[in-house]
Amino acid sequence: MQTNQLKGNNGPRYRQEQASEIPYELIKVKKLTPVIGAEISQVDLSKPLSKLQEKEIHRALSENQVIFFRDQKISKEDHIAFGRLFGDLHIHPSAPHVDGIPEMMKIYADKDSPRANGEVWHSDVSCDLLPPMGSILQIIQCPPYGGDTLFASMYAAYEALSDRMKMYLRGLTAIHDGEPVYRGMYKNFGVQDKETYPRAEHPVIRTHPITGKNALYINKGFTTQILGIPIDESDGLLTYLFEHMENPLFQCRFRWEENSIAFWDNRCVQHRAMWDYWPHTRVGNRITVAGDKPFFNAIDPS
Ligand SMILES: [Fe+2]
Numbered sequence: 001m002q003t004n005q006l007k008g009n010n011g012p013r014y015r016q017e018q019a020s021e022i023p024y025e026l027i028k029v030k031k032l033t034p035v036i037g038a039e040i041s042q043v044d045l046s047k048p049l050s051k052l053q054e055k056e057i058h059r060a061l062s063e064n065q066v067i068f069f070r071d072q073k074i075s076k077e078d079h080i081a082f083g084r085l086f087g088d089l090h091i092h093p094s095a096p097h098v099d100g101i102p103e104m105m106k107i108y109a110d111k112d113s114p115r116a117n118g119e120v121w122h123s124d125v126s127c128d129l130l131p132p133m134g135s136i137l138q139i140i141q142c143p144p145y146g147g148d149t150l151f152a153s154m155y156a157a158y159e160a161l162s163d164r165m166k167m168y169l170r171g172l173t174a175i176h177d178g179e180p181v182y183r184g185m186y187k188n189f190g191v192q193d194k195e196t197y198p199r200a201e202h203p204v205i206r207t208h209p210i211t212g213k214n215a216l217y218i219n220k221g222f223t224t225q226i227l228g229i230p231i232d233e234s235d236g237l238l239t240y241l242f243e244h245m246e247n248p249l250f251q252c253r254f255r256w257e258e259n260s261i262a263f264w265d266n267r268c269v270q271h272r273a274m275w276d277y278w279p280h281t282r283v284g285n286r287i288t289v290a291g292d293k294p295f296f297n298a299i300d301p302s
Contacts, residue, residue, distance in 0.1 A: 122221025
């Protein structure tokens with residue numbers, strides 16, 4: 001059996017649409033791959049942004065799904081202010097936060113950690129009824145090498161499915177359950193478990209509210225079952241879709257440096273963090289921007 005090859009004899013199964021040729025006026029946008037990811041320069045996030053800078057950063061996120069900034073020496077207040085440009089801030093249902101700032105999630109792993117954040121492909125807190133629109137992570141302390149984060153385009157994963165599979169998935173919904181993920185997860189940080197954790201039903205294909213494009217919206221981290229079909233069929237389908245979305249064709253990989261920032265759009269991106277740097281330490285802070293209820297636009301048959 002061939003896996004992860006998207007085999008066919010009529011050219012590539014996935015063809016990336018041409019990038020916009022409208023130039024940016026203030027920021028510089030350098031793509032990491034034709035499919036996903038771009039590094040943004042000529043902007044200092046420690047200073048207030050002009051309306052045009054803000055608009056161009058938003059456009060870069062829409063066009064590239066995840067954007068990266070380097071050498072940003074920002075304070076916690078700058079980080080929060082940057083997040084607020086894109087919406088209200090989301091508070092994580094379980095993870096530890098920076099003292100006195102519940103909106104700022106701590107990212108930390110060292111030689112004694114029992115686990116590190118994000119080692120499974122996921123979209124942040126997709127178990128929420130209103131899952132976060134985006135996450136803005138700054139890494140403050142890096143291992144000498146390793147600790148990269150992989151990002152995968154769920155637009156590309158959706159587009160690469162056959163027309164028959166797209167038709168099959170249209171209108172299906174799935175359960176995203178926080179309970180098996182979060183219970184006991186942060187006990188090493190002294191976090192007490194809550195009585196319950198979020199659980200939500202979301203469309204398997206999600207239409208992005210800004211771009212109008214469809215994305216595959218299930219993930220290994222949270223999705224437990226596709227509804228409306230027998231459980232064995234759901235298990236088989238999820239196994240296939242999880243394998244499909246891990247194809248490297250849909251991915252970029254970011255190598256962090258101290259004071260790098262990544263801003264990813266959870267509506268169309270999944271990510272996975274590498275914990276390959278033991279016994280070294282990796283430290284960061286994350287601000288998460290609140291989002292809307294996922295929907296599928298059934299009018300558009302694409
Ligand atoms: Fe994450």
